[in-house]
Amino acid sequence: MNHHITKRPDGKWQVKGEGNQRASVVTDTQREAINLGREISRNQRGELFIHGVDGKIRARDSHGNDPYPPRG
Known part of the structure; x- marks a missing residue:
């Protein structure tokens, strides 16, 4: 599940959590x-979207199955 910090x-x-009515944490x-x-x-194992004060996404952090993992 994806989560947003706002x-x-x-x-x-x-x-x-994306689609949830209530916050998981305040x-x-x-x-x-x-x-x-x-x-x-x-x-x-989801993705975290970090929003700035203006509401725009300023960063994201993936903890799930990345469809484009780095090659090494």
Whole structure:
């Protein structure tokens, strides 16, 4: 499952599963949300989308089956 880290209207940050109504985690800082979101994404082998204050995706972190893995 993919998860998104976004800022809430109350100023807190949330980790929310794609398509879910409620947040999985709500934190005071984006950094804390990112750390918890990475842990959730690793456990569920999904992708993490990190949104900036403006709502735009600023980074993504894949923990699932990458269709284009690096060649070595």
